[in-house]
Amino acid sequence: MSVLPCRVDHYKQRTFDASGLWQGAEREEFLREENEWVAEADKDIDRVRAKEQARGRVHAGVIEEIGASHYKNDTGNKESPHIVLRRNDGTTETVWGCLAA
Secondary structure: OOOOOOOOOOOOOOOOOOHHHOOHHHHHHHHHHHHHHHHHHHHHHHHHHHHHHHHOOOOOOEEEEEEEEEHHHOOOOOEEEEEEEEOOOOOEEEEEOOOOO
């Protein structure tokens, strides 16, 4: 019976982002590339958020009410879930068709 040699490396730390798999220059290059990717992703998220805010699709404020009532409070419309938000400037906004989790 032959025994195949097996190398077990318990020294290298395994991490979620795999940065512990390499040492020295290889590790530094991996982290540099990963950080560049994350920075670009953050910029993309900021661009999308700005576009959505310009379109009026991003709502921010403190939730004052969660419920359901006739859409736009018109009894001719079906009931729709809604959230009432109080904005920083003191005004309120009703967001129709959405529920808070």
